[in-house]
Amino acid sequence: xxxxxxxxxxxxxxxxxxxxxxxxxxxxxxxxxxxxxFHTAIWHDAYKYAKLPRPLGPLDSQSREFLExxxxxSTQVGVKWNKQALTITSKATWFEPEWxxxxxxxWEVVAGLWLVIPHISGPDILCYDLxxxxxxxxxxxxxxxxLSFKSATCEAAxxxxxxxxxxxxxxxxxxxxxxxxxSVRFYSDSPLLEFCMVIxxxxxxxxxxxxxxxxxxxxxxxxxTGTLNLAVDTxxxxxxxxxxxxxxxxxxxxxxxxxxxxxxxxxATETHILAMxxxxxxxxxxDEGGNCRAIIQAFxxxxxxxxxxxxxxxxxxxEGHCYLDIExxxxxxxxxxxxxxxxxxxxxxxxxxxxxxxxxxxHRVTLSPPPPGQKLGNISLSTEHxxxxxxxxxxxxxxxxxxxxxxxxxxxxxxxxxxxxYGFTIDASSMDKPCSGIVGPGVxxxxxxxxxxxxxxxxxxxxxxxxxDGNLGRICYRKRAQEGRNVLAIVDLA
Numbered sequence: 211x212x213x214x215x216x217x218x219x220x221x222x223x224x225x226x227x228x229x230x231x232x233x234x235x236x237x238x239x240x241x242x243x244x245x246x247x248f249h250t251a252i253w254h255d256a257y258k259y260a261k262l263p264r265p266l267g268p269l270d271s272q273s274r275e276f277l278e279x280x281x282x283x284s285t286q287v288g289v290k291w292n293k294q295a296l297t298i299t300s301k302a303t304w305f306e307p308e309w310x311x312x313x314x315x316x317w318e319v320v321a322g323l324w325l326v327i328p329h330i331s332g333p334d335i336l337c338y339d340l341x342x343x344x345x346x347x348x349x350x351x352x353x354x355x356x357l358s359f360k361s362a363t364c365e366a367a368x369x370x371x372x373x374x375x376x377x378x379x380x381x382x383x384x385x386x387x388x389x390x391x392x393s394v395r396f397y398s399d400s401p402l403l404e405f406c407m408v409i410x411x412x413x414x415x416x417x418x419x420x421x422x423x424x425x426x427x428x429x430x431x432x433x434x435t436g437t438l439n440l441a442v443d444t445x446x447x448x449x450x451x452x453x454x455x456x457x458x459x460x461x462x463x464x465x466x467x468x469x470x471x472x473x474x475x476x477x478a479t480e481t482h483i484l485a486m487x488x489x490x491x492x493x494x495x496x497d498e499g500g501n502c503r504a505i506i507q508a509f510x511x512x513x514x515x516x517x518x519x520x521x522x523x524x525x526x527x528x529e530g531h532c533y534l535d536i537e538x539x540x541x542x543x544x545x546x547x548x549x550x551x552x553x554x555x556x557x558x559x560x561x562x563x564x565x566x567x568x569x570x571x572x573h574r575v576t577l578s579p580p581p582p583g584q585k586l587g588n589i590s591l592s593t594e595h596x597x598x599x600x601x602x603x604x605x606x607x608x609x610x611x612x613x614x615x616x617x618x619x620x621x622x623x624x625x626x627x628x629x630x631x632y633g634f635t636i637d638a639s640s641m642d643k644p645c646s647g648i649v650g651p652g653v654x655x656x657x658x659x660x661x662x663x664x665x666x667x668x669x670x671x672x673x674x675x676x677x678x679d680g681n682l683g684r685i686c687y688r689k690r691a692q693e694g695r696n697v698l699a700i701v702d703l704a
Contacts, residue, residue: 214242221246226255230262230285250274257281261637262288263609263617263680265321266365280681284617287683287704291617291633292650296703299683305340305698315675317698318361319686321371322679324396325698328359328377335359335375337394337401340686340700348394348401354379357387360430362423365612371396374423374444376409376430391428391442407447409440424478424544427511431476441483441524443511450524452485452509458586459531460505479556481545482508482577483524505531506589508577528577530589538562540606542572542645543614543638552579557614557638557645559596561606568603568620570596572638572645596647599632609680614638617680619703620649630654631703 213221225233225246233256237244246252250273257268257277262284268277290296305325318326325338326348333356335349361375373394380387389411393404420431429441441450475486487505508528543557554577561570572594580587601622608618616636623629634649677686685701 214240218246222249222251225252226259228256230256230260230281234282248274253277253281260284261615261639263611263615265371265681266367266369266612269369271369284681287681288617288635290704291683292635292648295651295653296619296631296633297653299702299704304689305338305343305700316359317688318363318373319677319679319698320363320373320396322677322682322684322686324401325686326361326373326394328356328375330357330359331355335377335392339400340698344400346401348403349377349392349406351379353383354381360421362421362428364423364425366395367425372404372423372444374421374428376421393444405447409449420476422476422478422483424483425480427478427483429476429478429483441478441509448522450511451521453523453526456526457505457507457529459529475539477539477541477558479541479545481547481554482510482527482556484508484556484575486539503531503533505529506575506591508587508589526586528587528589530591532589532591538606539573540608542610542616542636544612546614546641548641553577555641559606559608559616559636561603561620563602566602567598567600568622569598570606570620570634570647570649572596572636572647574645594644596636596645597634597649599649599652601630603632605676607676607678607685608634608636609678610636610638614640614645617683619678619685621676622652633703 216224225236228236233247233252237247253274254268254277257264257280260281262281264280264284267280287299316328316330319340320326323340325340326335327338328335333351333354334347335356337346337348338344339346356377357380358378359375360377361373363371363373366372373392373396375392375394377390377392378387379390389409391407391409393406395402395404422429426443426445427441428444430439440452442448443450475484477484477486485507487507488503506529507526509524510527512522512525538560539558540560541556542559543555545554545556547554556575556577558573558575559570560573561568563569574592574594576590576592578588578590599620599622603620604623605621606618607621608616610616614637616638618634618636620632620634621629622632630652632649632652634647636645636647638645675688678684683702683704685703687699689697689699
């Protein structure tokens with residue numbers, strides 16, 4: 211009895227245990243097995259259980275070709291990502307908009323494929339397809355100019371990417387201005403403005419500096435006052451205010467929050483909005499790592515049946531405190547809930563620089579249900595050291611999947627020695643097992659660029675803004691080319 215003589219349903223069960231690389235190799239064995247590897251169910255299961263960073267899936271709307279392409283590309287990038295020094299896998303290129311709008315930090319790269327540029331002091335927000343070079347106008351003001359632009363991206367519940375942006379517009383005919391929230395959905399062939407809504411000025415304030423997007427909730431804060439501003443339910447487009455400052459574990463919090471405390475981070479997850487504060491009154495209370503004692507609060511949408519008002523308020527559900535350098539917190543793995551205990555885990559990645567080393571940590575934040583007779587649940591935190599790199603890594607960029615598999619780069623900028631990259635991967639997919647991380651050897655970007663016919667004027671300097679996509683292993687950064695024009699350098703690494 212041969213392998214190919216087995217019933218197809220049995221063969222499908224066997225193939226489900228194979229890795230992406232093994233499935234591809236199986237196509238070389240014989241025609242019968244090759245035909246089996248093109249079955250949608252094979253790639254559906256391979257995508258579901260792959261230990262790779264990848265977009266949300268598998269979904270009914272995603273074809274077998276899409277699932278296979280994503281997995282094969284991520285596998286190819288991951289083979290060498292943290293096992294040897296990174297190298298350029300495809301010829302480095304650069305992209306130049308037709309007008310000098312690529313200025314400062316007012317640009318974003320979405321999913322490594324779309325360059326979004328707001329025309330500051332102009333009327334348009336443009337989007338360029340980096341693969342095909344096509345230009346799209348995703349937003350145009352009527353008789354106004356764009357003064358500021360702040361954006362955040364997230365995965366859509368039905369696949370693909372969404373960019374949310376807060377812009378401030380000024381009317382050309384008067385001194386008035388307004389804030390607007392834009393939602394731009396990125397499809398395979400073009401971006402689409404899904405909605406545009408005006409945000410009242412008395413709600414958003416004047417100095418909005420933080421914007422965080424989850425699959426449903428969007429939240430923002432004001433850096434001039436250090437206060438919480440508002441959240442938006444992107445499904446219903448309802449604005450929510452945060453409740454007045456209060457705390458059970460720190461009775462002086464309500465007073466200090468209005469007088470001395472400043473907000474450090476505001477992060478939207480799939481189930482909660484986490485607000486992290488560091489009261490200045492206890493900033494001297496540091497742990498052995500030099501981290502401040504932080505208060506963490508979790509908010510959710512009001513319970514069903516709550517009386518609706520013109521300005522509905524979010525509900526405070528959990529509170530806790532910990533020692534954490536929350537200035538460098540990035541979401542590593544979104545909400546995972548244990549059906550038995552009711553606990554929700556959210557994992558974060560941070561780094562700190564000590565004694566000529568940059569250390570990377572995974573922080574596991576656990577939200578527990580309220581004890582009997584209490585209103586608020588507890589927030590606890592555990593910390594795991596992942597890896598270290600020599601020197602001071604000024605920048606960390608990574609892409610994480612819906613189940614906690616991440617791929618990223620540590621960037622060590624040095625004005626004298628140049629820029630060095632380290633590739634790393636992290637597995638934060640388990641609620642019970644510790645997170646693990648591996649980092650590869652470093653490589654000087656000058657050595658990488660020297661292997662290509664890359665113009666010296668486009669080579670990276672130590673103070674440049676980076677965009678990174680871990681699924682493609684792609685780095686994008688702005689440079690000034692000949693005749694003073696700004697261009698976007700595009701480098702694929704592995």
